[in-house]
Amino acid sequence: MSLFDDPRWGEALSHLPDYLGNHVRVSLAALTLGLVVSLPLAILTRNRPAPRAVLLALASIVQTVPGLALLALFYPLLLFVASVTLAWFGVSFSAFGFLPAMLALALYSMLPVLRNGITGLNGIDPALIEAAKGVGMTARQSLVMVELPLALPVIMAGIRTAAVWVIGTATLSTPIGQTSLGNYIFAGLQTQNWVFVLFGCVASALLALAVDQLLGLIESGLRQRGRLSTALGATGIAALVVATLVPTMGRSSAGYVVGAKTFAEQYVLSALLRDRLQAAGLQATARSGLGSSVIFGALKAGDIDLYVDYSGTLWANQLHRTDIKPRAELVTELKTALAKDNITLLGELGFENAYALVMPKKRADALGIHTIADLAAHSSTMSIAGDYEFFSRPEWAALQKAYGLQFSAQRQMQPDFMYAAVASGEVDVIAGYTSDGLIAKYNLVALDDPKQAIPPYDAILLLAPKRAGDERLKAALSPLLGKIDITTMREANLRASGNDANSSPDAVAKWLWGKVGGR
Amino acid sequence: MPSKPAISYRNVTKSFGPLRAVDDVSLDIAEGEFLAVVGGSGSGKTTLLRLANRLIEADGGTITIEGGNVQDIEPVALRRRIGYVFQSGGLFPHLSVADNIGITPKLLGAPAAEIAGRVDELIALMQLDRAAHRDRLPEALSGGQRQRVGVARALAAKPRIMLMDEPFGALDPLTRDALGEDFRQLHSKLGLTTVMITHDVTEAILLADRIAVMRGGRLLAQGTPAELSASNDAYVLELLRTPRRQIERLNALLPQGGAA
Numbered sequence: 146m147s148l149f150d151d152p153r154w155g156e157a158l159s160h161l162p163d164y165l166g167n168h169v170r171v172s173l174a175a176l177t178l179g180l181v182v183s184l185p186l187a188i189l190t191r192n193r194p195a196p197r198a199v200l201l202a203l204a205s206i207v208q209t210v211p212g213l214a215l216l217a218l219f220y221p222l223l224l225f226v227a228s229v230t231l232a233w234f235g236v237s238f239s240a241f242g243f244l245p246a247m248l249a250l251a252l253y254s255m256l257p258v259l260r261n262g263i264t265g266l267n268g269i270d271p272a273l274i275e276a277a278k279g280v281g282m283t284a285r286q287s288l289v290m291v292e293l294p295l296a297l298p299v300i301m302a303g304i305r306t307a308a309v310w311v312i313g314t315a316t317l318s319t320p321i322g323q324t325s326l327g328n329y330i331f332a333g334l335q336t337q338n339w340v341f342v343l344f345g346c347v348a349s350a351l352l353a354l355a356v357d358q359l360l361g362l363i364e365s366g367l368r369q370r371g372r373l374s375t376a377l378g379a380t381g382i383a384a385l386v387v388a389t390l391v392p393t394m395g396r397s398s399a400g401y402v403v404g405a406k407t408f409a410e411q412y413v414l415s416a417l418l419r420d421r422l423q424a425a426g427l428q429a430t431a432r433s434g435l436g437s438s439v440i441f442g443a444l445k446a447g448d449i450d451l452y453v454d455y456s457g458t459l460w461a462n463q464l465h466r467t468d469i470k471p472r473a474e475l476v477t478e479l480k481t482a483l484a485k486d487n488i489t490l491l492g493e494l495g496f497e498n499a500y501a502l503v504m505p506k507k508r509a510d511a512l513g514i515h516t517i518a519d520l521a522a523h524s525s526t527m528s529i530a531g532d533y534e535f536f537s538r539p540e541w542a543a544l545q546k547a548y549g550l551q552f553s554a555q556r557q558m559q560p561d562f563m564y565a566a567v568a569s570g571e572v573d574v575i576a577g578y579t580s581d582g583l584i585a586k587y588n589l590v591a592l593d594d595p596k597q598a599i600p601p602y603d604a605i606l607l608l609a610p611k612r613a614g615d616e617r618l619k620a621a622l623s624p625l626l627g628k629i630d631i632t633t634m635r636e637a638n639l640r641a642s643g644n645d646a647n648s649s650p651d652a653v654a655k656w657l658w659g660k661v662g663g664r
Numbered sequence: 665m666p667s668k669p670a671i672s673y674r675n676v677t678k679s680f681g682p683l684r685a686v687d688d689v690s691l692d693i694a695e696g697e698f699l700a701v702v703g704g705s706g707s708g709k710t711t712l713l714r715l716a717n718r719l720i721e722a723d724g725g726t727i728t729i730e731g732g733n734v735q736d737i738e739p740v741a742l743r744r745r746i747g748y749v750f751q752s753g754g755l756f757p758h759l760s761v762a763d764n765i766g767i768t769p770k771l772l773g774a775p776a777a778e779i780a781g782r783v784d785e786l787i788a789l790m791q792l793d794r795a796a797h798r799d800r801l802p803e804a805l806s807g808g809q810r811q812r813v814g815v816a817r818a819l820a821a822k823p824r825i826m827l828m829d830e831p832f833g834a835l836d837p838l839t840r841d842a843l844g845e846d847f848r849q850l851h852s853k854l855g856l857t858t859v860m861i862t863h864d865v866t867e868a869i870l871l872a873d874r875i876a877v878m879r880g881g882r883l884l885a886q887g888t889p890a891e892l893s894a895s896n897d898a899y900v901l902e903l904l905r906t907p908r909r910q911i912e913r914l915n916a917l918l919p920q921g922g923a924a
Contacts, residue, residue: 272750272751272752272754273754273756273757275719275750275754276750276754276755276756277756278719278743279717279719279743279748279750279754280743280744280748280767280768280771280817281740281741281743281744281768281771281772281821282740282767282771283740286771290756290767291756291758294758295756295757295758370758370801
């Protein structure tokens with residue numbers, strides 16, 4: 146099958162109105178806010194060197210924070226603010242999705258507007274400001290009638306830079322729950338769907354390019370005082386905004402939102418849950434690619450309605466427990482604890498996706514390594530790789546403590562690349578996932594954990610507080626409970642890791658449903 | 665002179681740091697008079713002019729305009745009342761010729777139709793080409809045309825007093841001569857009181873009723889050209905003799921009855 150008649154292009158295209166519309170919406174809001182804040186600041190500080198220096202320094206510092214980190218920081222910040230406003234004024238707001246993304250991006254857009262605003266206003270011939278005074282203008286009239294119009298081309302150049310930055314950085318707002326063209330890229334990377342990655346990159350690049358050119362047209366129109374190119378550019382921008390926003394405007398946001406974290410299994414499961422709800426006549430959408438620290442908070446706040454998490458993850462990260470209990474016991478205790486927050490633990494799906502230390506079977510046999518305890522003797526000469534969060538998770542600390550593991554090197558990797566890396570000898574051991582189909586594919590082995598340092602990780606279905614009494618929802622989901630065993634999930638994950646038309650989360654979800662009970 | 669002075673400086677001083685830009689100057693400009701202020705660079709003549717419409721605030725002394733102390737007049741209102749022509753025109757590059765000319769009436773809240781009529785009147789008065797210039801940006805005009813627009817803009821709100829800061833200094837000699845002559849006629853026709861700064865003594869002698877000579881912030885002398893010729897100050901005499909000396913040299917160089 147050639148790259149061009151791959152049906153995933155069609156699938157990608159079907160998401161475009163939603164992703165593009167949301168991308169433009171959050172970028173536009175961020176730019177507007179950035180402009181509304183930074184332009185007055187530029188005006189106020191144009192003749193005041195000390196505050197101006199402080200302001201520009203602050204904006205520069207913001208710019209040095211990586212976009213992904215800045216976006217991620219706004220989520221906990223807003224959660225905190227929301228809890229304060231709830232406690233003090235009894236009102237709260239959603240710290241998820243649009244708001245944190247918009248605020249972070251607005252902050253990101255401020256530097257070029259501030260810098261160009263100040264440069265533009267200070268670059269005006271002093272004789273003209275004198276002339277403005279001389280003909281009888283007040284300070285305000287001079288600003289509005291002379292200084293701002295003369296600085297406008299330079300300010301416009303700043304807006305143009307800011308727009309390109311914001312559109313580019315908005316692709317990183319997916320993990321905090323803001324739908325954007327980044328959804329293609331995040332989903333594509335996690336499920337090895339290069340068609341999606343390519344589509345997302347090209348779409349956001351084209352959008353940035355188009356906006357840059359149109360704003361450039363306005364800028365050169367202002368510079369040369371040519372009304373035509375200014376009007377053409379402005380019309381182009383307006384047409385672009387309308388064309389991208391209108392298709393998503395009528396769409397109701399009502400219905401159930403199924404959350405998913407940033408790895409292939411979660412994409413498949415969220416597609417499966419969404420399909421089940423739709424089959425039961427309920428409106429549902431999947432919101433995938435959410436950071437694992439964001440997703441639980443989003444459920445608690447009701448920004449998403451349901452998702453699949455893993456018992457051990459919540460045990461360690463939400464309940465902060467370090468003791469280990471047997472599978473069933475841990476789930477029961479977790480259920481009671483979550484109920485205090487009004488979160489419903491509906492039940493287990495049937496399989497476990499635990500962290501496990503994984504290495505090539507051949508090498509393990511040759512060295513006589515069967516358990517993590519055996520590995521400990523060799524660890525000082527070995528390197529280990531894990532996903533982005535593993536080494537900061539309590540499970541890793543527990544493992545190191547229980548077995549005295551001391552690896553020569555630690556590396557963080559994209560989960561889907563780890564298995565190939567360990568199979569090729571790039572690293573010696575990886576912290577893999579027991580439900581991953583790639584373990585069998587690459588002829589790897591998951592080492593036993595005789596000291597039970599790693600808790601059990603049953604896949605569990607969680608419902609948001611506001612869905613606690615939703616019997617229709619529960620009825621739609623109950624056919625899945627206990628139905629997905631580890632072999633089935635491994636095969637589903639293996640399919641999802643392929644790079645062909647049958648490997649999209651939607652296709653695998655359909656296959657999975659066929660396997661566990663669907664017709 | 666029977667009437668009270670249109671502008672009056674009394675013991676006016678202004679310093680910029682250690683520099684005394686205007687040092688104890690007292691000077692009256694009568695209503696309808698055309699006064700030229702001459703002096704070298706840094707003599708304080710531009711500062712003296714700007715003190716009158718409070719583009720610069722005096723440190724000491726009193727300035728009155730048509731009998732009123734300028735300190736009692738709100739600066740913005742004061743400036744709208746007085747025409748001011750800037751050295752290089754000071755036209756706003758983003759506004760059309762018409763919008764430049766009409767700016768002060770617009771600031772005063774005149775209705776659009778009235779402004780348009782006034783603009784056309786001034787374009788004709790300043791001998792500009794309505795069809796070719798009215799809606800163009802200043803950059804499309806020659807230096808002389810731009811300065812005509814600058815004068816039109818200063819006249820737009822019908823001021824009785826005009827302050828001009830080397831208005832024709834940057835122009836070529838022919839344009840400069842024509843514009844100077846035209847403005848002198850306008851001054852008489854409109855009954856203006858004009859204070860014009862120039863570093864060109866010939867221009868001062870040809871256009872002005874009286875000349876004030878500034879040097880190092882002090883008012884060295886004032887009077888008609890004839891009065892100044894009788895001054896006992898060496899610098900003033902030197903200044904007044906310059907045009908004649910130049911004519912003598914020119915006569916020696918150019919064939920008699922020729923172009924000169």
